[in-house]
Amino acid sequence: MDKELRILIQKCVKQDREGQRELYTLLSPVLYGICLKYMKNKTEADDVFQDAFIILFQKIDQYNYKGSFEGWAKRIFVNEALEILRKKQRRLHVAMEDAELYNNIEDYASENSIEISQDELLEHIQQLPDNYRMVFNLYVFEGFSHKAIASKLKMAVGSSKSLLSRAKSVLRLKIDEELNKKVS
Incomplete structure (x- = not known):
């Protein structure tokens, strides 16, 4: 991890508004893209984006500087999107079928x-x-x-x-x- 990102994370741990703004600006494009992939429309994506960033800033002190910080942040955003979708989702019964799977x-x-x-x-x-x-x-x-x-x-x-x-x-x-x- 580069020194600048480490300093930025440390600022966010101290709830430094400028540090939070810088981190938000740095990660927004990637993290917003995740929200758009998971949600039905821009409005839902915006809600997840905002909620997930709040969670990120609340939990940033739990990041242990092992592994990619961006990967850690992405997990928060994916989990928040899934949680919101789970809350919306009714139980569905689906028929089982085999399918050829694609890797990407x-x-x-x-x-x-x-x-x-x-x-x-x-x-x-x-x-x-x-x-x-x-x-x-x-x-x-x-x-x-x-x-x-x-x-x-x-x-x-x-x-x-x-x-x-x-x-x-x-x-x-x-x-x-x-x-x-x-x-x-």
């Missing part, structure tokens, strides 16, 4: 010959039902295994696989519709 969004796009901008893809991801979006983001963007997702979201591993498969199917349909509009 680039594989997903290339396997399906998708020519779509990141903004367009993000918009489609935001439109997914909450449970689909949570599993999709955890698997594709955060690199969680289905076992880890199942544990984190308190569901069966098969449910995680099924939700990912359904999320990808919905995305394929939406992207196909968009591509067809572009061709027409």
Whole structure:
């Protein structure tokens, strides 16, 4: 960790407003992107962003300077988004189905010959039902295994696989519709 970041963290531990502002400015682009990936719209993302930054500043004294500070901060934001979605989510019963899994969004796009901008893809991801979006983001963007997702979201591993498969199917349909509009 570089010395400047360490000093900035120490300022935040002391609740120094200027240090908090600097850290906010430094991390905002990455952390806001996480909120946009998990939430349905900008308003929900804004709420998570604000709440998660409050949590970050409340818990910053718990950071032990081991590992990436950005990674530590990202975990707070992902966990806050998931907590808010969990509160909204009703219990869902899903059918189990096997699905071919993709390791990341680039594989997903290339396997399906998708020519779509990141903004367009993000918009489609935001439109997914909450449970689909949570599993999709955890698997594709955060690199969680289905076992880890199942544990984190308190569901069966098969449910995680099924939700990912359904999320990808919905995305394929939406992207196909968009591509067809572009061709027409």
